[in-house]
Every structure is written in structure tokens, then in C-alpha cells.
Amino acid sequence: MNFRTMQAANRRKTFGLLIGMGILMWFVVYAALTYFGGSTAGIVPIAVGIALISVWGSYYGSDKLVLTMTGAKLIQESDNPKLFGLIHEVIIASGMPMPKVAIVVDSAPNAFATGRNPEHALIAFTTGILDAMDRDQLQGVIAHEMAHVANRDTLVSAVAATTAGAIAIVSDMLTRMMFFGGRRDSNGNGNPIALVFSLIILILAPLAAIMLKSAISRKRESLADATAVSFTRNPAGLRSALEVLASDSTVVQQRSTAVAHIWIESPLDSKSVSKLFSTHPPIQERIAVLRSMESLG
Amino acid sequence: MEIIIAVAVIGLIALFLITQYNRLIRLNITVDEAWAQIEVQLKRRADLIPNLVETVKGYAAHEQSTFDAVVTARAKATSATGVADTAAADGMLTQALRGLLAVAEAYPDLKASSNFLSLQEELATTENKVAFSRQFYNDNVRSLNTAVKTIPSKFFTGFAKVGEREFYEVEDPQDRNAPSVKF
Numbered sequence: 001m002n003f004r005t006m007q008a009a010n011r012r013k014t015f016g017l018l019i020g021m022g023i024l025m026w027f028v029v030y031a032a033l034t035y036f037g038g039s040t041a042g043i044v045p046i047a048v049g050i051a052l053i054s055v056w057g058s059y060y061g062s063d064k065l066v067l068t069m070t071g072a073k074l075i076q077e078s079d080n081p082k083l084f085g086l087i088h089e090v091i092i093a094s095g096m097p098m099p100k101v102a103i104v105v106d107s108a109p110n111a112f113a114t115g116r117n118p119e120h121a122l123i124a125f126t127t128g129i130l131d132a133m134d135r136d137q138l139q140g141v142i143a144h145e146m147a148h149v150a151n152r153d154t155l156v157s158a159v160a161a162t163t164a165g166a167i168a169i170v171s172d173m174l175t176r177m178m179f180f181g182g183r184r185d186s187n188g189n190g191n192p193i194a195l196v197f198s199l200i201i202l203i204l205a206p207l208a209a210i211m212l213k214s215a216i217s218r219k220r221e222s223l224a225d226a227t228a229v230s231f232t233r234n235p236a237g238l239r240s241a242l243e244v245l246a247s248d249s250t251v252v253q254q255r256s257t258a259v260a261h262i263w264i265e266s267p268l269d270s271k272s273v274s275k276l277f278s279t280h281p282p283i284q285e286r287i288a289v290l291r292s293m294e295s296l297g
Numbered sequence: 298m299e300i301i302i303a304v305a306v307i308g309l310i311a312l313f314l315i316t317q318y319n320r321l322i323r324l325n326i327t328v329d330e331a332w333a334q335i336e337v338q339l340k341r342r343a344d345l346i347p348n349l350v351e352t353v354k355g356y357a358a359h360e361q362s363t364f365d366a367v368v369t370a371r372a373k374a375t376s377a378t379g380v381a382d383t384a385a386a387d388g389m390l391t392q393a394l395r396g397l398l399a400v401a402e403a404y405p406d407l408k409a410s411s412n413f414l415s416l417q418e419e420l421a422t423t424e425n426k427v428a429f430s431r432q433f434y435n436d437n438v439r440s441l442n443t444a445v446k447t448i449p450s451k452f453f454t455g456f457a458k459v460g461e462r463e464f465y466e467v468e469d470p471q472d473r474n475a476p477s478v479k480f
Contacts, residue, residue: 085422092334093429095327135421233432 007230010223014156017216021163024212028170028205031198036174043173044166051165059158063100063115063122066262070112072102072124079103083130083138087123090142093231096150099123108250109133112262113145114154121149126252132244140228140238144264147227153220157261160216164209171202217261217279225286229293239290246283317450321457324441328462331434332380335465338426339374339387345423346371346394349416353397356407360400367393380463387427388467394420431465438462 029044058065066072077084084101091098099113099121109129115121123145133141148154178199229235245265252267261279280286350364370393374386398417401407408414442461444450454460 082418082422085418089422089425089429092338092426093433095331095433139425232429 007223007226010219010226013219014216014223017212017219018156018159018163021160021209021212021216024205024208025163025167027201028167031201031205032170032174034194035198035202036177043170047169047173048162048166050169051162055158055162055165059116059154062154063120066112066114066122066124067102070104070124072104072122074100074102080130083125086135086139087142089139090146090231093143094146094150096146097121099146099149101125103127103130104252106252107131108252108267109245109248109265110252110267111141111145111264113148114262115149116154117152118149121146123149128250132248133241136234136237137241137244139232140234140241141264143228143231144224144238146231147224148220148262151220151223151227153224156220157213157217160213164206164213167209168206171205174202214279218281221280222286222289225290229290235290235293239287239294242283242287242290246287314453317453318457321441321444321450321453321459324437324444325457325459325462328434328437328441331430331437334430335383335427335434338423338430339383342390342420342423342427343371343375345416345420349397349420352410352413352416353401353404353407356404356410357400363393363396363400367397369393380465384465384467391424391467394424431467434465438464 032043067074080103087098087101096118099115099118100123102122102124104110104124104126106126107128108126109132111123111125111129113121113123123142125141129141130138225238228238232238242265252263265283266278266280346367350367353360354364367390370386370390374383374390377383377386398420401413441459445454445459445461
């Protein structure tokens with residue numbers, strides 16, 4: 001598979017997963033209405049509202065918010081001309097505007113990108129990654145981060161987080177109602193199978209939403225790898241960068257797990273329950289995909 | 298009722314025409330911009346060369362033929378116009394610079410000097426920028442040429458005065474890694 005078909009496939013899968021989120025939301029609404037009757041219909045807009053406000057606030061100010069959450073410091077061209085030279089290279093290759101650049105003082109090699117659109121993009125690197133990588137590897141990492149910016153992954157993950165958040169709020173409210181009031185809808189029109197089914201949906205929906213959110217995040221990582229290759233046409237650079245990350249066991253000192261998904265290598269990998277809940281595809285899998293692109297030349 | 302339908306159909310057709318026309322114009326402008334980027338990067342590289350040659354001369358004065366090759370290639374590159382000419386001169390200059398850096402390999406004092414090291418890094422990043430601006434230009438030419446040759450945009454090329462553009466092709470098999478600068 002070359003990077004073009006990879007990009008197309010990953011975009012399609014993200015789209016499918018977002019549709020899946022919408023269907024899940026619809027199931028939850030259906031379950032709420034079956035179980036509690038029409039009186040609960042008002043909960044849905046409230047939940048969506050709460051989720052929207054909390055997620056979109058952080059989406060809009062993502063560049064500034066992430067700076068404080070990760071402890072990254074903005075730098076100027078004169079602070080690190082070599083890094084800026086490399087970033088300029090990728091900017092020229094991708095035809096995108098220059099992002100803001102920040103450094104995180106941390107010996108673990110890692111990097112991330114954020115910002116609501118390419119004009120407000122921010123890419124950050126740990127001091128560890130700048131020390132550990134050579135020119136080609138760093139170029140690959142920068143291309144991966146700029147690929148996140150080009151693919152608008154802050155927006156995609158905001159959409160995923162909003163839906164997952166709304167689903168969590170709805171089912172949380174409804175499960176509480178179940179304990180405190182039981183069924184409000186006492187007309188007795190319930191079909192027992194539908195009721196049990198709705199109950200199961202309400203309980204499992206938040207879990208399913210988190211799984212879908214993680215799946216979207218994994219697809220966006222694969223997409224960013226493919227897009228990075230379309231910028232540099234050099235899969236070997238990113239591949240050897242990932243090998244450096246894979247062989248390094250140090251992890252970024254997280255101030256908050258809320259921003260775990262934005263790093264190039266997941267800081268939570270070791271703690272991850274299973275593949276279903278991890279925000280990144282296994283690094284060995286990413287290396288294998290890039291290697292197959294190299295053999296295409 | 299009939300009038301509304303007629304107006305809607307005419308409106309849709311007009312919208313279609315405008316989109317097709319604008320797409321061609323936009324693609325053509327992007328190619329122009331990509332071309333300007335190549336010129337900027339080539340100029341950057343040309344500006345870097347006198348300094349680099351002087352630095353190498355300070356340590357390896359008798360490699361005159363290498364210096365001459367670089368200076369001639371640079372002169373050709375700065376005076377070249379048009380896509381094919383510029384590309385050919387660019388290829389020659391890349392070759393000449395590779396020769397100059399190969400010479401530098403033989404002088405340990407030169408390789409260790411901080412001035413040379415910083416010039417070398419700047420040359421490495423500039424070579425990459427030149428290569429990426431070429432790639433970006435060629436990608437955009439590819440999109441434009443595809444639009445010029447495919448239906449329906451093909452029918453609008455005369456109206457928009459947009460035609461196929463020339464690819465920027467450098468004849469150099471080693472081009473992707475040129476010149477190999479290690480640090």
C-alpha cells in the first residue's frame with residue numbers, strides 16, 4: 001500500500017467511526033425514551049450542551065490550554081535555528097503556514113501537535129527527542145506532527161470527545177434516575193425485552209463510546225504517519241524515529257492524562273488495558289507499515 | 298412554477314461554470330506560488346555559496362578546479378530563466394557542491410571548524426528546502442495538468458487561459474539525498 005491509498009483508507013475509517021458514534025448516540029436516546037418515557041427527552045439536549053461547552057472551550061483555546069497542561073514553553077527561531085530549519089523544510093514540503101513551536105523540558109523523547117486550525121497550530125518537542133534523534137528522524141517526527149495539523153485532528157478528536165462526553169452524561173444521569181426513582185413512565189406500555197435491551201444499552205454505551213473514541217484516535221495516528229510520508233517522501237526517517245521511541249522506555253512526566261492522546265508516542269502505553277482502549281496503534285505495527293512503504297521506493 | 302424551475306436550473310449551471318473556472322485559476326496560481334518558492338530557496342542557496350567557498354579556501358587553497366566548478370555553476374544557476382533551464386542549472390550546482398563537500402572531507406581542521414559546521418548545517422537544510430519546494434511544485438503541476446486534461450475542467454481551459462505546465466525535472470540519480478551532509 002502506498003501513502004495515498006493509506007490516507008484514503010484511514011479517512012474512510014475515521015468517517016465510519018464518527019458515524020458509529022452518531023448511531024451509538026441515537027441508541028442511547030432510544031433507550032432513554034423506552035425506559036423512562038418521553039419525559040426524559042429534555043436530558044439529551046442538556047447533555048449535548050454540557051459536552052459541547054466543555055469540549056469546545058478546550059478545542060478553541062487548545063494551543064494555549066495544552067501549553068499549560070504539558071508545561072511546554074514557546075521558543076523563537078534564534079533559540080534553536082536547527083529545529084526551525086527542519087520545520088521550515090516540512091512547511092515547504094506541505095505548503096502549510098508556520099506553526100508556533102514549543103519545548104517541553106523532559107528527558108523522555110516525545111512530541112505533539114495541537115491548535116484548532118493550521119493558522120493556530122502549535123507543535124512541541126521534548127528536550128529528550130531533540131537530543132536523541134538525528135536530522136532525518138526529527139524531520140519524520142515534525143512531518144507527523146504537521147500531518148496532524150493538516151488533517152485537523154484537533155477538530156476530529158473534539159468531535160469524538162463531544163459525542164463520547166454527551167453519551168457518558170446521558171447514561172450517567174439516567175442510571176442515577178434508575179436508582180432514585182425507578183421508571184417514571186408508569187403507563188405500563190413496556191415490552192420487557194425492549195426494557196432490558198435499553199438498560200443494557202444505557203450501561204454499556206459509555207464504554208462503547210470510549211472504545212470508539214480510542215479507535216478514532218488510532219486511525220488518526222495511522223493517517224498522520226501516511227500523511228507525513230506524503231510530505232517528506234521518506235518513510236525511513238519516521239520509521240527509524242519510531243524505532244528510537246520504541247526502544248526508549250522512559251515516559252513523559254504527565255501533568256494530566258487528559259492530553260495523553262496528543263503525543264506521538266502514547267505516554268500511557270504501559271498502563272493501557274488492551275488495544276481496544278489505547279489511543280495509539282502498537283508502535284511495532286506502525287513501524288511495519290512504514291517499512292512496507294519504504295520497499296515501494 | 299416553471300419560472301422558478303428555470304431560474305434554479307440556470308443558477309445551478311452558472312454555479313457549475315464558476316466552480317470549474319475558479320478551480321483552474323486557483324490551481325494555476327498555486328503552481329505560480331510553488332514556483333516562487335523554488336526561486337526563493339535557490340536564491341538562498343546561491344547566497345550561501347560564496348561564504349562556503351571562502352571558508353573551504355582558507356583550509357584547502359589549492360583545490361582551485363573544484364572552486365571554479367562551483368563558481369561557474371552558481372553563475373549559471375543565478376542567470377537561468379524558465380523551468381527547464383533553471384532545473385538543469387540547479388542539477389549542475391548540486392553536483393558541484395557535492396564535489397566541494399567531498400574535498401572538505403580530506404581536511405580534518407576544516408571539518409572541525411565551527412564556521413564550516415554551521416555552514417554545513419545551513420547548506421543541508423537549504424538543500425532539503427530546495428528539494429521539498431521542487432516536490433511541492435511538481436505535485437501542484439500534476440494536479441493542474443490532470444485538471445487540464447480531464448473532463449469537465451478540460452472544456453474550460455481556453456476560457457480561463459490556463460494550460461498544462463512544465464514539470465521541474467533535475468537530472469540526477471542521487472538527487473533525493475543530495476548532497477549527503479552528515480553532522
